[in-house]
Amino acid sequence: MISSLSRNLVQRHLKFHQVRIQSKRSAPLLPTPHHSETILNINSNSNNVMTTKRWHGGPHVEKDAKTVRLSFIQPDETIREVDARVGESFLQVAHRNDIDLEGACEGVCACSTCHLIFPVEVFDQLPEPSEDEEDMLDMAFGLTETSRLGCQVIVTPEMDGLTVEMPKATRNFYVDGHVPKPH
Amino acid sequence: MLPFSSSSLLLLFHRCRFYKNNRCLISKRNRQILVDGSSLSLSSVLPSVRIPTTTTTTTTCSSLRNTMVGTVRCCVDQPLSHQDRQQQQQPQQQRRYYSYTFSKTTTAMMMTSFDTNESFHDDTSRWKIAIVGSGPSGCYTAKYLQQAIQNMETNNHNVEAASSSSSTTTTTPTTKKIRQQEESYCQIDVLERLPTAYGLVRNGVAPDHPEVKNVQNDFDELFSSRSDGTTVRFFGNVQVGRDVSLDELRSIYDIVVLAFGCESDRTLNVPGNNYQHILTARQFVNWYNGHPEFDWVGPIVQQALNENNVSPKNIVVIGHGNVALDCARILAKTRDELVETDLTTRALEVLHPTDNNTVHRNISIVGRRGHVQGAFTIKEVRELTKLPNANFVVLQDELDAGSSTEASQQELKTSKPKQRIDALLRDNATTNENKETNSHNVHPDMTTTVHLRFLLNPIRFEPRPSEKDVLGAVVCERTQLQGGTGKQSAVGTGEHVVLPADLCLVSIGYKGIPIAGTEDYYDDQKGILKNDHGVVDNDSTTTGLAPLYVSGWLKRGPSGIIGTNITDAKDTVASIMKELQQQQQQQQQQKNHKSASSSSTTLMQLLDGRGVKVIDWESYLRINATETNPNRLRSPQQPREKLTERKDLLQAAAKK
Numbered sequence: 001m002i003s004s005l006s007r008n009l010v011q012r013h014l015k016f017h018q019v020r021i022q023s024k025r026s027a028p029l030l031p032t033p034h035h036s037e038t039i040l041n042i043n044s045n046s047n048n049v050m051t052t053k054r055w056h057g058g059p060h061v062e063k064d065a066k067t068v069r070l071s072f073i074q075p076d077e078t079i080r081e082v083d084a085r086v087g088e089s090f091l092q093v094a095h096r097n098d099i100d101l102e103g104a105c106e107g108v109c110a111c112s113t114c115h116l117i118f119p120v121e122v123f124d125q126l127p128e129p130s131e132d133e134e135d136m137l138d139m140a141f142g143l144t145e146t147s148r149l150g151c152q153v154i155v156t157p158e159m160d161g162l163t164v165e166m167p168k169a170t171r172n173f174y175v176d177g178h179v180p181k182p183h
Numbered sequence: 184m185l186p187f188s189s190s191s192l193l194l195l196f197h198r199c200r201f202y203k204n205n206r207c208l209i210s211k212r213n214r215q216i217l218v219d220g221s222s223l224s225l226s227s228v229l230p231s232v233r234i235p236t237t238t239t240t241t242t243t244c245s246s247l248r249n250t251m252v253g254t255v256r257c258c259v260d261q262p263l264s265h266q267d268r269q270q271q272q273q274p275q276q277q278r279r280y281y282s283y284t285f286s287k288t289t290t291a292m293m294m295t296s297f298d299t300n301e302s303f304h305d306d307t308s309r310w311k312i313a314i315v316g317s318g319p320s321g322c323y324t325a326k327y328l329q330q331a332i333q334n335m336e337t338n339n340h341n342v343e344a345a346s347s348s349s350s351t352t353t354t355t356p357t358t359k360k361i362r363q364q365e366e367s368y369c370q371i372d373v374l375e376r377l378p379t380a381y382g383l384v385r386n387g388v389a390p391d392h393p394e395v396k397n398v399q400n401d402f403d404e405l406f407s408s409r410s411d412g413t414t415v416r417f418f419g420n421v422q423v424g425r426d427v428s429l430d431e432l433r434s435i436y437d438i439v440v441l442a443f444g445c446e447s448d449r450t451l452n453v454p455g456n457n458y459q460h461i462l463t464a465r466q467f468v469n470w471y472n473g474h475p476e477f478d479w480v481g482p483i484v485q486q487a488l489n490e491n492n493v494s495p496k497n498i499v500v501i502g503h504g505n506v507a508l509d510c511a512r513i514l515a516k517t518r519d520e521l522v523e524t525d526l527t528t529r530a531l532e533v534l535h536p537t538d539n540n541t542v543h544r545n546i547s548i549v550g551r552r553g554h555v556q557g558a559f560t561i562k563e564v565r566e567l568t569k570l571p572n573a574n575f576v577v578l579q580d581e582l583d584a585g586s587s588t589e590a591s592q593q594e595l596k597t598s599k600p601k602q603r604i605d606a607l608l609r610d611n612a613t614t615n616e617n618k619e620t621n622s623h624n625v626h627p628d629m630t631t632t633v634h635l636r637f638l639l640n641p642i643r644f645e646p647r648p649s650e651k652d653v654l655g656a657v658v659c660e661r662t663q664l665q666g667g668t669g670k671q672s673a674v675g676t677g678e679h680v681v682l683p684a685d686l687c688l689v690s691i692g693y694k695g696i697p698i699a700g701t702e703d704y705y706d707d708q709k710g711i712l713k714n715d716h717g718v719v720d721n722d723s724t725t726t727g728l729a730p731l732y733v734s735g736w737l738k739r740g741p742s743g744i745i746g747t748n749i750t751d752a753k754d755t756v757a758s759i760m761k762e763l764q765q766q767q768q769q770q771q772q773q774k775n776h777k778s779a780s781s782s783s784t785t786l787m788q789l790l791d792g793r794g795v796k797v798i799d800w801e802s803y804l805r806i807n808a809t810e811t812n813p814n815r816l817r818s819p820q821q822p823r824e825k826l827t828e829r830k831d832l833l834q835a836a837a838k839k
Contacts, residue, residue: 105397
């Protein structure tokens with residue numbers, strides 16, 4: 001059952017990427033600062049297929065880069081443990097592992113959808129956020145004292161074993177957090 | 184219009200439901216349906232109707248009903264439609280094919296007619312969902328619905344697989360085939376009034392924020408990928424309420440989600456608001472972004488900004504939201520700063536005529552409350568402070584007055600974003616209005632200045648001395664803040680400030696308006712549809728129509744950024760999934776694992792029959808290709824040159 005599920009996932013992946021390659025031709029990308037193309041190697045049961053990952057802002061990291069283990073606490077409280085390549089952004093890690101972290105602006109620090117919550121001791125160690133990132137974080141949903149944007153935080157070897165949290169969008173939060181704009 | 188009584192067909196439908204486990208006989212030859220001895224005569228109920236599938240069959244009532252939940256296709260030999268009767272040239276005997284669509288839940292019914300039986304094909308989709316509006320809220324709703332339904336179906340398959348794994352270990356060709364058929368378990372159709380997709384991403388987001396529009400790539404994937412049995416289709420150029428009624432949609436689909444946002448404005452009810460050269464920000468923004476219905480705005484802006492060659496031109500923007508700041512920024516930027524954006528050439532030529540390289544404008548952004556209460560976000564404020572070719576002026580006095588109340592202090596204390604805006608504005612503040620040039624960031628050689636003003640309540644518009652119906656000035660009353668934390672209001676002080684104005688953009692908020700069929704749910708005060716977590720109406724017992732949901736601005740009001748729609752859409756999707764799971768349980772109880780939901784081709788046929796030129800995804804891609812064709816672009820960096828007229832859009836969409 002598990003293997004059929006993972007095969008299913010891989011097939012989904014393949015369809016996803018093949019289509020992406022086609023649509024890329026018809027829709028040229030907007031100029032953004034750090035576009036890089038990541039070549040992804042997907043191992044399926046039967047064959048190895050080279051395919052193209054979507055263009056995300058963030059550094060280009062070789063697929064044989066050193067990896068560390070990272071855990072994401074997803075909004076439904078389940079935990080996903082994944083291999084993260086050192087040098088990637090957290091957004092890239094999430095997308096490469098099919099974690100449902102949005103990256104509406106494709107990782108160029110122009111939205112706040114890849115917002116992640118870090119443990120305070122790690123947060124303090126991270127390089128200071130840029131002014132742009134701070135500005136974006138101000139709009140983030142469920143902002144905390146230790147929030148950062150996933151596209152702006154780069155995986156380092158010291159992060160092995162780190163757990164980050166995706167903001168929860170519980171229904172109660174939605175109701176409580178909703179303040180009609182007064183005019 | 185119906186060739187035979189719809190109520191008798193409904194009666195038949197309900198009888199079948201009543202006798203659901205009894206045997207029944209469909210006799211094509213005798214045109215009869217026999218249910219346990221008591222016969223429902225097809226000839227009395229459905230004169231001249233043939234059920235096209237087989238000849239005489241024995242079946243159970245529930246499978247008969249199953250045939251009818253969804254679509255009954257039949258042909259009749261008389262053209263009885265009202266139009267045909269009027270036209271008279273039509274031959275009396277003409278075979279026409281009809282398709283009757285029943286909503287899964289009950290009584291609603293939908294009829295379409297077509298002239299051949301080519302379209303008689305089975306649609307195996309289990310769920311049919313329509314989303315009205317292809318803006319961020321519609322697209323995110325489609326995205327999360329697709330995910331949620333895929334998860335639900337994967338779980339179902341796993342449960343089935345687990346329960347049957349003991350008996351069979353190998354997959355037989357038959358089960359494989361069944362799997363394939365079941366692959367298509369969800370069809371999501373996104374309807375869009377315009378020929379182009381993405382709503383405010385295309386028509387709202389400022390041209391100089393291209394990175395915000397990257398989300399389009401995410402949405403592109405939604406429409407272009409076919410993954411695991413859920414497909415998302417694009418129905419552009421289809422206006423609900425004109426081309427298809429909402430009730431028709433609610434008969435064709437299992438679920439209808441309204442996500443068409445806010446198509447109107449809050450009005451500023453002050454004397455003189457009918458003078459020429461007063462526009463709403465929504466009109467102005469739609470125009471510069473190339474919305475095909477806002478062509479008429481161009482000449483007004485042209486006249487206001489470029490007539491008489493008198494400089495400087497005074498522009499007043501009323502409102503303290505990001506839209507107001509966007510408008511001011513677009514007006515303050517020079518041609519060189521805009522030429523590489525996707526600002527339409529139509530708008531660029533008006534905002535910055537080619538023969539005029541310098542801009543000389545005084546742009547005032549006014550609002551009745553203080554900077555702590557402003558709805559703008561820091562990114563947009565910071566952009567104004569950093570404009571390379573325009574001065575930015577904010578007055579220390581107004582900042583102090585706005586933050587001096589205890590309530591404002593409290594609001595600042597509890598909000599880090601507000602504190603950062605406060606600090607940014609104070610860094611850029613000018614101590615005395617008359618000594619603007621003393622401020623460190625005011626350069627005398629810059630001819631354009633953006634003034635961000637606070638505590639000014641527009642109380643009336645005044646005409647020009649020479650022309651009595653053209654705007655000349657905006658008269659504001661100085662206000663002070665009163666009230667508790669988080670709900671301070673602006674109270675007039677009696678002091679008046681007159682701001683000369685050649686153009687005024689009223690940017691005090693968008694407002695949702697209902698379309699036909701949603702009036703009962705509309706909250707006029709808030710300009711939204713009344714809803715509970717996106718549920719507008721899920722009680723189909725009385726209406727027999729598919730449940731109705733809402734997401735986006737029409738659900739929560741016009742505020743927030745694109746990302747806000749993610750939470751919002753997930754909330755609505757959670758409500759929809761509750762309903763779908765309920766429906767699924769009901770189906771399983773009735774042992775109809777595969778319920779034939781209404782045919783998706785029905786909407787297509789319906790629109791075809793009405794002569795609606797539907798822009799599907801392929802057609803949209805042709806528009807996209809035309810707009811991004813390098814020959815059309817002003818510079819290689821310009822992302823696209825939008826087509827701004829409906830006829831051009833339709834032409835580009837047509838197959839070459």
